[in-house]
Amino acid sequence: MKDVIKDPLSVAPIKPAHNVPVLMYHHITPAGGMINTTPANFESQIAWLARNGYTSLTAERFAGHLAGRPVPDKSVLITFDDGYLDNWVYAHPVLQRYGMHAVLFVITGWIGDGPARPYEGLDGMPAASLPAAPDHDACKKLIEAGRHDDVMLRWSEIEAMRAAGSFEFHSHTHTHTRWDQVCGPDTASKRAHVAKELADSRATLQARLGEASDHLCWPQGYFDDDYLQEGRTAGFRHFYTTDPFGQNVAAGTPGAAGPEHIYRFAVRNQPGAWLARRLWWAAHPFWGPRYNAWKSWKRSWKKGLRARLRGRRP
Template identity: 25%
Template sequence: MRSPRRSAVHAFKHVWHHAGLAGFARRLRGRRGAILRYHSVTDDEAATLGYLDSGLMVTAAAFESQLRYVKRHYTVVPLDELVERIHAGRALPRRAAAITFDDGYRDNYTRAYRLLRAEGLPATFYVTTGALDGGPPLWTAKLRYMVRTTTRERVILPGGLGGEVAVQQPAERQAIFTTLIVALKHVPSSRRCELVEELAAAFGVSDFSLLDGIMMTWDELREMSANGMTIGAHTVSHPNLPKTDVEEATREVCQSRDMIADQLGRPVAHFSYPNGRGAAHMNDTVREIVRRAGFRSAATSLPGCVQLGADPWGLRRVGIYNRHRDLRSFSLDVERARLRTV
């Protein structure tokens, strides 16, 4: 049974979506745009849960509905166009929207890319280059996998991460995963790598072979690039850049740029700062590293819209999550971001 508050929210979403409020909101702030931020589009939620938090995935059916909604109600443009208009001081198209993906999961190719092509829509895919094409899995995926698959009922966490914890119930595992991923984002990169290995030993997980193949290949990215998709950089190993020293941060940014350029045979114009949830994932020093690396834009995970005068190296986005399979929630949150005053 719904609580009174949930019932009220449900009723508001219904009125919002079906009584014309969404359309009215779209007409307001017409020159503000929205950059949508996705991670994973899946037909197999159970399998995806092995390496990605459930909140960060959307089903293929939900994604298809969202694409059709955006195509009908917004002006979907390549990220290049939004960015160049911002640099030139030119007004954005009315109700502009751009679609982006972070990390580089293989379902971006097998599911998202195919649905985007079917609808004739462009998107930008920010990829973590070191994990592509059989590279070592993202540390976030390893953490998710070990917490989810451990056969132990209690674990003693290393390095002052929380002492002994119970991991018997799914809710306990989800809670400890959330605690750990946020904590590790605040740890300097070298120590984070050590802690991930110590955590694997604590959870009793040493075989990560089931994570093979969860990321895209260069051949797949070349196909996507040749068919109108933009490939951007998302570092080499997904560190939290403000927690790395300047030399390492520069290497992560520039090597990811160079790997993509070498593999695709074209310059890389766009970057996305990794590790947005629960941590400060960019600062002035990191922004300047990215700008000096020659990127025309850099996207954050901060919520909000894009508009004339926006910082091209601090673009705000609209995070799209599992809960947005309800199209009413999707349309409401996109418009809330467009109307948001930063």
């Protein structure tokens, strides 16, 4: 597939008909590590979007697109998962600078209280005075040790981001627990725990923000029929995955997966030029589906190969 068009940006621009790419971020920190984009690369990406006339949709407008309502041709949905402190320290000021908007799926049980901490650029705040923003592995260890406040957002920061218009907030469950793994074959227990997880998340968002939407992002991207049924029962209608190989097209369009399987691709720790190329593949009405099919087949082939190799080990 890579050999078909070596430099997509050298081809005449196309109208990205129907599909709205959904970008997925977790961390924005200079600390490096997995599922992270550095502040410099994040700014390069957001600047590229703004400079090239992209509209960052709200979740409501994105839902309207899936239902068949029009949105600007150059539209994206920018999403963040979990709710790390570095989203406030580094992502929030960049989004403000460029007038862009993001959707954050927050793990409500990990968010605490306290005054808002400083963010980059606030009143000339020197970098040395900013809160620590560890990499993902360090964050996991601190959370496991019960030190959520060291690395997660506070409600005061969430309220400030909402007021500024840089972020809106939706459910990523209450504790980010994979109940299918905890409960094993006990389906009744799994469903009961998932139901409580979703109810607690919605109740917390309602109490803290005065609203709880019908948008839900699955922890680690995992879901099955039991999860989906409990999600529907809890009042959710739009379900976000970590599946990158599909197009979010309007209802009635061939290949539409609908609001229960929203595709997202992870944004790499690369400058804006990388995002430009990735969006070209994501949006192209002809090459986009073929790129996704090729990548999906390749991933399945590699997974099967690894399984076969494991089976041969003594």
